[in-house]
Amino acid sequence: MTYTAWIILTAALVGLSCGVIGVFLILRKTAMMADAISHTVLLGIVIAYIITREVSGTAMLIGGILAGVFTAFLVQWLHSLRVQHDAAMGIVFTTLFAIGVILIATSVGNAHLDVQHALMGEITFIPFHMITLPIIGAIPEATALLLLVLAVILFFIIAFYKEWKITSFDPALAASLGIPVILMHYLFMGLVSVTTVASFDAVGAIMVVAMLITPAASAYLWTDKLSFMLVLSGSFGVVSAVAGYYIAAWIDTSISGSMAFATGLVFMISFIFSPKHGLISRRVRPAETM
Amino acid sequence: MATPILQVENLSASYRKNTVLHDINFEVNAGSLTGIVGPNGAGKSTLLKTILNLHPSLTGSVKFFGLPFIKAKKRIGYVPQRGSVDWDFPTDALDVVTMGLYGQIGWLRRPSRLHKERAYEALDKMGMADYANRQISQLSGGQQQRVFLARALVQDADFYFMDEPLAGVDAATERAIMTILKELKAIGKTVMVVHHDLQTVEDYFDHVLLLNRTVIKHGRTEQIFTRENIANTYGGNMRWMGEEKRHAVHSIE
Numbered sequence: 001m002t003y004t005a006w007i008i009l010t011a012a013l014v015g016l017s018c019g020v021i022g023v024f025l026i027l028r029k030t031a032m033m034a035d036a037i038s039h040t041v042l043l044g045i046v047i048a049y050i051i052t053r054e055v056s057g058t059a060m061l062i063g064g065i066l067a068g069v070f071t072a073f074l075v076q077w078l079h080s081l082r083v084q085h086d087a088a089m090g091i092v093f094t095t096l097f098a099i100g101v102i103l104i105a106t107s108v109g110n111a112h113l114d115v116q117h118a119l120m121g122e123i124t125f126i127p128f129h130m131i132t133l134p135i136i137g138a139i140p141e142a143t144a145l146l147l148l149v150l151a152v153i154l155f156f157i158i159a160f161y162k163e164w165k166i167t168s169f170d171p172a173l174a175a176s177l178g179i180p181v182i183l184m185h186y187l188f189m190g191l192v193s194v195t196t197v198a199s200f201d202a203v204g205a206i207m208v209v210a211m212l213i214t215p216a217a218s219a220y221l222w223t224d225k226l227s228f229m230l231v232l233s234g235s236f237g238v239v240s241a242v243a244g245y246y247i248a249a250w251i252d253t254s255i256s257g258s259m260a261f262a263t264g265l266v267f268m269i270s271f272i273f274s275p276k277h278g279l280i281s282r283r284v285r286p287a288e289t290m
Numbered sequence: 291m292a293t294p295i296l297q298v299e300n301l302s303a304s305y306r307k308n309t310v311l312h313d314i315n316f317e318v319n320a321g322s323l324t325g326i327v328g329p330n331g332a333g334k335s336t337l338l339k340t341i342l343n344l345h346p347s348l349t350g351s352v353k354f355f356g357l358p359f360i361k362a363k364k365r366i367g368y369v370p371q372r373g374s375v376d377w378d379f380p381t382d383a384l385d386v387v388t389m390g391l392y393g394q395i396g397w398l399r400r401p402s403r404l405h406k407e408r409a410y411e412a413l414d415k416m417g418m419a420d421y422a423n424r425q426i427s428q429l430s431g432g433q434q435q436r437v438f439l440a441r442a443l444v445q446d447a448d449f450y451f452m453d454e455p456l457a458g459v460d461a462a463t464e465r466a467i468m469t470i471l472k473e474l475k476a477i478g479k480t481v482m483v484v485h486h487d488l489q490t491v492e493d494y495f496d497h498v499l500l501l502n503r504t505v506i507k508h509g510r511t512e513q514i515f516t517r518e519n520i521a522n523t524y525g526g527n528m529r530w531m532g533e534e535k536r537h538a539v540h541s542i543e
Contacts, residue, residue: 027379082306159398166389170375173441175344176368177393178360224425226380 006127006140011241011259013146014199014211019237021153021195022216023230024188027168032086033072034212036093037189038196038205040071042118043100045197049108057145061197068193069186071096097205121204121256142201149198153191157230160184165226203256210260211237218263218270221277236266295320295449295480296341301350303333303340309503310336314350316499316508318482323475325485325495325511329524332502334484335371338451342368354449364393367447369438371454377427383437384422387412390441412440417466432463439467450474450481457486468494491515 001009025031044067048059071092078088104115126142133139157164166174167184175181192212199208215236219229244259272279294317301314310333318324326334339345341352343359354362367390387409388401395401401409413419416436421429429437435455442450456464471481471494482499485491491498491511498515500506500523507514507523 027376029376162389162392162395162400163397165381165385166392169379169381169386170370170389172339172344172370172374173368173389174392176342176363176366177390177445178363179392220380224380224382224427229380 003124003127006143007123007255008242008245010123010126010140010143010146010202011245011255012238013143013150014202014208015215015237015239015241015259016234017146017150017153017195017237018199018208018211019215019219019234020157020230021191022212022214022237023219023226023233024157024164024168025192025212026216026220027226028188031213031217032089033075033189034192034196035209036071036075036089037068037192038208038212039093039097040067040100041193041196041200042205043067043096043103044193045118045200046100046103046108050103057141057148060200061145061149061194064197064200065190065193067096068196069190072186072189117204118200119204119206120254121200121202121207123202123255126201142198146198146202149194153195156187156191164188203259207256207260210263211240214260214263214267215240218267221270221274224276236263240266293320294318295355296482297351297353297356298341299351301340301352302348303336303345304348305333305336305345309348311340311503313504316505318480318497320480321475321478322480322497323471323495324482324497324499325491326482326499326501327485327488327491327523328501328506332523334501335453337501338368338453338482338484342366342451344368365448367442367445367450369442369450369452369455372431372435372438372457374453377429377434379426382423382425383413383418383429383433383440384409386426386437387441387444390444393445409440409444412444413437415443416440416470430460432459435459436463436466439470443470448479450479452481452483454484454486456483456490488520 022034025034041064044063044065045060046063047067048063049055052059074092074096075085075088078092079085083091100118101115104118126140129141130138131141131144133144136144163174163179163184166177167179167181171181174184195212196205196208199211203211216229216233218236219233222232223229240262241259243265244262245255247253247262248255248258270278275281296318298314298316302312303310310331314337326337328334336345340347341359343352352359354366359366384406388405390412391401391405391408395405410419410422413422416439418433418436418440421433421437426434426437439455442452455467459467471483474481475496483495485494492515495511497509498511499508500514500519502523502525507519
């Protein structure tokens, strides 16, 4: 495959994974946890690098999961000590992120890992780092990692579909039925973490938030069915990613920035034109009264 | 009838470091319909949640059918406050009712046609069959409450806990819910309801639990629901309520 094709495929995989997992971030009202986790996985990645001394996919994934779940745990713990939830989040993720930044600057700074790269990602470098897999053949490592992560999150979402639905909609009922709500919460935070780690190389810590939240928020405006919302959000993610690439190629700018910008455009279009909750339909057809 | 199916001993709970419930002791017999009544902030919802392990208790023990909650939870149904969930969630009424069966369906399985049929029957029972495929945000408050009741019915529990099911609902829904509650009682189920309207307590419930951070009085409505006990529960703010009650005309059943 050409460089361009690899880049577009990688971007599309980022859009798809983030779009799907983002639906539950929106529905569980934990959208800002994505922001927190996207920053703290940096610490996990750095620590994984310090221990293994290589930029390897699996070590990074494990480091990222641990950092993400640790973040969720710390936020919950501070909150239980009467720190406001949003404040707890702000404190935890900035602190952990800062430790990551300091570690990069002092002990691991090199060509593979730097702050600029961590924040913005660099999708154009992805095809330079090929690995060879059985059956599939030569594939960029980041792309392979994304494929693996996509398979993992699709598996968990499909296998526990009804549990995600009930713990998102009515955690009190779920708990009274004996569904382990807290375990599901941490499992979900783990899934957000692996998605973030896998997307890190491509779009970086800041833009991944756009990919996680905006397609899902747009899909929310179009449908009243959870399964369709998942499909739609994943599609919006892919469309934004591909459109972002071409916007970047056209005006010669950052690919990850353009991808995030494209998600914003999709949201604007949804917000104005959505037949159910859009601005225009609300004007034309005032809310039906029961 | 006489064996208590709920035993609460020395229960206490706090909310953000303030103790809201202390020294709670009571027993509930099978087949009773109990109204939990008390002023705002008395800890009515917290009491339900603490009994059901949804809120941590500081001290005390709770036994259902002589067992701890974990072993009895399949026989217990809970109806949270309507305001506790997001009604903009992308799902329909039938789907919400089906959620009541998720515990029985078990892991890694999808609701079958049979489950859907049972959910539909429960909706029908609440007079909501026509709204089965309606997005839940398009239902009125009363209809949403009926969906919640249908979800509890489908659980087919022996012991129901309901948090303010009659708050902010229309008269038709209130009648529909009370009919169902009396039906549940008639077939031997036990129900505890957090209730806010003192006017209707005598008509609706055979037992009353007067609560203000601890149990003020608990027992049969006709013995417990007296002006004096109500005044004790509500403190000094009871004057106008008491006067209104004197003029109220109660239907004889």
